[in-house]
Amino acid sequence: MSKTVSFITENFGKYDPNSIDSYLSIGGFTAVKNALAMSSKEIIEIATKSAVKGRGGAAYDTGRKWSQAASVPGDNKVVICNADEGEPCTFKDRNIIEKDPFRLLEGMIIAGYTVGAQNGYIYLREEYRHLRSLLRNAIQQTMDKGYLGDNIMDSGFSFHIHLYSGAGAYVCGEGSTLIESIEGKSGRPRIKPPFIKEAGLFLLPTLVNNVETLAIAAAVLQNGVDDYIKYGTPDSPGTKIISLAGNVNKPGAYEIPFGLTLREIIYDIGGGIPDGHKLLLFQLGGASGKIGSANILDTPYTYQGLAKEGLVVGSGGVLVVDDRTRVIDFVKSIQDFFIHESCGKCTPCREGNRQIAKIIDRFVEGNQKPDDLHTAERFANIMQNCSFCGLGETAQSAFLTAIKHFPEEFGIQQEVAK
Ligand SMILES: Cc1cc2nc3c(=O)[nH]c(=O)nc-3n(C[C@H](O)[C@H](O)[C@H](O)COP(=O)(O)O)c2cc1C
Ligand code: SF4
Known part of the structure; x- marks a missing residue:
């Protein structure tokens, strides 16, 4: 029996992603219609019941995030769809965009309506440039049919979606860095506060959500939250x-x-x-x-x-x-990735990644010094606690957990492993 399911992916392969008529023929835009018939509060209650944690990586509770974004004062707000998908070994957002772009737009419209935003921005990673025309076409067709633009379906709600591309930097997936990038600045994170929910893109209150998070919101608004939470476990439904x-x-x-x-x-x-x-x-x-x-x-x-x-x-x-790969070589490749992707703004990450990589190199070659492990762990600790953004805080995760699970691979005596 298949262990996979189709709730978020239910539309994959069922319609032509280039055609809104094809999407409408399978019930497209029912989620938006359902949402526009509800109050913002009702939608937030549904998002809360769905217990969806943000799928971009940080796992922040979506109902809570939408509730906070809705309660920020301001009559000019922004929703950003984070389609940067820079994390190596992650291609699920690409699948959603390729196979179900209209559902993603529905998710953005629903998010915009819920938090009181007038503009949405899709930040698409540079490597997905082949998807730009697909998304542009989907946005235009959605405008033409009146599900986007001014006074959507005579609801009094107006929402516009704009498409932006990054330039290929992993750190630009981080919310505030992404915003800097859309504003035309170099990709480095902003100091917080102010938080982006209060002063984000162009200093307007901004909600940032991942592609999958938004697609789930649309699927839930279409099929009902109970249909979603019947999957999964009591603690992690869906x-x-x-x-x-x-x-x-x-x-x-x-x-x-x-x-x-x-x-x-x-x-x-x-x-x-x-x-x-x-x-x-x-x-x-x-x-x-x-x-x-x-x-x-x-x-x-x-x-x-x-x-x-x-x-x-x-x-x-x-x-x-x-088992064709050595643990230490794998860890080295990860550390090299972070040396390349560190934006250089803060010292712990800029220097820490390099120093840890130097030590890993000695393990790779088998000529590590007696205190190398201790030194690398100290660097990792400083990075975790003192880096300016999530990149530096997590860049050493593979290294540290490799020590935990494979101490012998590092030529380290068992008792040093925690
Ligand atoms: C270095 C770094 C890179 C990130 N890259 C992405 C990304 O590619 N896509 C994404 O959705 N979130 C990424 N995030 C997480 C975002 O900052 C943010 O938490 C997320 O887009 C919020 O959406 P969600 O609540 O729907 O998950 C990244 C965070 C960091 C620190
Ligand atoms: S942790 Fe520091 S150097 Fe690393 S990406 Fe973030 S701001 Fe840049």
Whole structure:
């Protein structure tokens, strides 16, 4: 029996993403119609009941975020759809945009209506430039049909959507950096406060949501929240699109109910490891996520189950690495990624990534010094606590969790591993 489900992805392959008529023929824009017949408060109650945590990685409660955004005073607000999807091993947002762009627009319109915004911005990563024309076309057709623009469906609510592209920097997925980028500045995060919910894009109150979060909102408004929360577990209701990649037989974006075990994800959905190789490790949530080993494969994929093992859902990436790779080489590649992507604004991240990488290099070559592990852990600790943004706070996750799960790979005696 299939372990995947189709709630968020229910429209995939069912209509032509280039045609609003095709979308309307399968019930498109029912979610917007339903939303416009409700008050903002009612929609926030539904979002709260859905218990959806933001799918961009930070897992902030969506109902709470929308409630806060709605209560910020101001008659000129902004909704941003974060389609930067820069996290390595994460391609679920691309799947939503490619296969169901109109549902994403519905999610943005609903979010705009709920928080009282007049303008929406899609921030699309540069590497998805091939999707620009698809989105432009979807926006134009939605305007032409009167679901976007002034006085949508005679509701008195007006909302416009604008499309922006990044220039290929991972850090621009961070909310305030993304805003700087749209404003034409270089991609570096802003100091907070003021928080972007109060003074974000062009200093207007701004709501930032991930593509998947917005698509879920539209699916929930169309099908009813009870249909959504019947999936999953009591603590982590609903479904999630994971990006399963690496050494599995069937990589891909899959919608799963929360609660499957990691073993079911990797072996039943992913078809196991190719060519008779053994699982070495997996990394959840992209390059900034943590590493786990085969010992914890029976952990349920829920926010709470993963947290017990020190893991996170993050962006929903599930990267599988088999025994053809050395743990230390894998960790080195992650650290190199962060050296490249650090924006350089703050010292802990700019220098810390480099220093940790130098130490990892010595482990790779087998000529590490006796105090190297201790020194690297001190750098990692400083980065976690003193970096200016989430990039520096999480860049050492793979390194630290590799030490925890594979101390012997670092030539470290068992007793130093925590
Ligand atoms: C370095 C960094 C990169 C990020 N990249 C993304 C991204 O590519 N897409 C995304 O949706 N969120 C990303 N985030 C999280 C966003 O800052 C923000 O929390 C999210 O877009 C909010 O939407 P959500 O509540 O729907 O998850 C990133 C955060 C950091 C610190
Ligand atoms: S932690 Fe500091 S250097 Fe690293 S990306 Fe954020 S602001 Fe830039």
